[in-house]
Amino acid sequence: MVPLEFLGADTDRAHALGTVVRRMRALGAGWPERDGVAVFNRVYLAVTEEVGRRLDAGHFADPRAAVTLDVRFAERYLGAVEAVARERRPPACWRPLFQLRGHPGVRPLQFALAGVNAHIGHDLALAVVDACRTLGCEPADLEDEFDRVGEVLVALEERIREDLMPGPDLLQVADPLTHLLGAWSLERARDGAWGAARALWALRELPDLAGEFVERLDDGVGLVGRCLLTPLGAGPYGVAPGR
Template identity: 75%
Template structure:
């Protein structure tokens, strides 16, 4: 079984809430020092989760139950990685670069944010879709509207994220390779890849050995991209 599956937490619908996830992330933000790379991503992800919660409360999701379940199970993949690292266990490969470089002085905040988003969308999101299908007794096509709505919120927030943690213009002129690096990563492509991976994993649900192998390779590939995104520049 792939390690990312071993660390998975799959509560049924109603066993957790978006509010409980928000409280966990707020606690992380209070505990981690300023400049902590994981804290940079946590701050970004907290804003995304609160925005999704607001959309749920406003009735912007077609299926509220599916939206809440997907949002919570998605977030718990990240929380499980943090818990694993805190307990001295190895988190999924996609998260390891961020844990390893979180205090590196040569990595810009934007790099930390994008590496976390890459790990969470590229690896955690497809697994969360499958988790949600199992919890609700449905299939990925039944979640497509909720998936797209979450993706639309992420796209809207990505521009704000880049503005908040992007180095100033003078630094960007000095660090042109950094501009090239962060510009080569696309949230839209990551989201499309996550949906394809979720559909493939669902198709492999009766073939556990193949599903585990695919999950492990997905984890490693996403981790490689995260490591590239965290290339030190100073």
């Protein structure tokens, strides 16, 4: 875990975020380009780099809180990667992506959004609680930082779809991928994560109930991820997945 408890200086914050970026770059360099987890990793790396640029530009009113939230958030994904590398089971929300990462019938956009679903639907709520414990604050104190990080995610979602959606716009309506992805919304997932974070914080003195809540959240997000990764085969022009 990146030590953030006593961060205050700009150089310390830059180092903490830079450590996360370097870890994600190293992971990406070691995976095949079309590996499903690698597809998500590239998307998430772009998000983290954009957060760094916005921090440098003074976009966040409380840079320490923003970095703490962003790094604690990233640690959830990196922890899932490490668990798989050590042949341990990752959280249920991540299992579909790791299990199907090499499936030839799953398209790159599905891999990207399945990773986003796991990370937003499950990890973000836990990261808010982690950040509150680190900073000694309440979720309400992080709402501005939560919203500004969310703005980056929403802005990048459209680019993800444009970069990875195959085929001309006029014919995408005939592609089952269009129908599958129309059922999922980053905006709704982000709203759900904020509600889950507040609920978890309210349950912090009731560890049994909090643990059950997290387990159910994990399972539910994993089920959505499994649906997002339904193998669809070739696109509307018979283009092989990933091309």
